[in-house]
Amino acid sequence: MSIARLPVHSNLPYYEERVDLACAFRWTARLNMHEAVANHFSLAVDDEGRRFLMNPNQVHFSRVKASDLLLIDADDPETMNRPDAPDPTAWGLHGAIHRNCAHARCVMHVHSIHATVLASLADSRLPPIDQNSAMFFNRHVVDGLYGGLAFEEEGERCSKLLADPKVKVMVMGNHGVLVIGDSVADTFNRMYYFERAAETYIKALWTGRPLRMLSDEIAEKTARELDDYPGQAIRHLAELKAILDEQEPEYRS
Template sequence: MNQHSSTGHNLTHKAERVDMAAAFRWTARLNMHEAVANHFSLAVSDDGKDFLINPNQRHFSLIKASDLLLLNADDPAALDRPDAPDPTAWGLHGSIHRHVPHARCVMHVHSIFSTVLASLADSRLPPIDQNTATFFNRVVIDEGYGGLAFEDEGTRCAAMLQNPRHKVMVMGNHGVLVLGSSVADAFNRLYYFERSAETYIRALQTGQKLRLLSDEVAEGVANAMDHYDGQADRFFDDIKTLLDKSEPDFRS
């Protein structure tokens, strides 16, 4: 059976599917999702072109492991299949998995504070605390929003993610996109970026002068966090443990 067919897509990559389903469920718990929009994808082949992604217009809190679509970034008929993905999901995530092989897991949301940051004329995230410093020199800002992320827009965004150092894209006038080496790595980064954006936006709301870390200290923090092994996996393992207690159907 063709693993990319609509009848066989839910039979492969079980562990990866479970991790993805957990990420969708917990993102909904944190209210970082948006209606039945937003998408996460995970490469499951060595070249990164075979990837799992959420089905079209399904609420994050309902997604199960077996619901995920298995697509190939080079498949010209991806949008013609009976269970075709959302066209913007295909345009953005398909383009990234086609052109950015180091982007193993891709998470895109319109979470509130990251989107507020993306709406500012200056969308930089200054290092004002330990969390914000984690992202020092590791964020690329897209200032060329051209509308819904169909194929051309997705290709344009993918071209901005070629530097492996850039793990976060602040999508101006749109939202945020994070890359990771695994579901746990990407989700941890998404979680901390949203927290960092919230800290910054709330600090701006005080109207007081910000206390900025030096470039040297900020880079030191970012580098240390780049090599702080184990935290993302432990965080995500605990998320799955909590979901097993309250909504174990995510694994099915």
């Protein structure tokens, strides 16, 4: 079926942003980085970053469509009373981040396997042992004070750990990982590479052999080079949308 024949809802507000986010949900499910009907992504759509799109409560990532996404105001105290109220932990965590961190345009939180293994270690830092892990050198923070489910109080606490705009990843100790970025493409690409880097690190630990660490100088140089690498995140998401356009184009509807 071609895209032109789909009953798309291009008159929906923020339609292209919805399509990008729906693609990210579906591809995350394909990568087995989702968890049942939990985990949440959000995307700010106003200049202040306080109105955002987010997945509806307890819909599987593999079924999310552009038209399903909720439009939420981080400053609306009645959010949890609306008939299509989001998951309370999604509101607690993502609402707090969009209220307190204007630079976090897009927020992706998952319990992906290798990032969560990393989050379960006594030392949950990701060392620069290869090019992918160097991408996160001095750009991730570890939250070692897990306080239970991310309802509003816990969400407010977590949001304060993202105050530094240089920090793009929060390893949520005993929980999972949270990634922020400028767009869906930027954030999804970073989440993808963090999981890959965590997998490499965990499997390297399995060997029991000494690790070859990059120097701080080379790790920072590599991170800066990857920060500025032209167009990769945009092309990554564009290729994923092209595949979904062929295989499950209803994600756009």
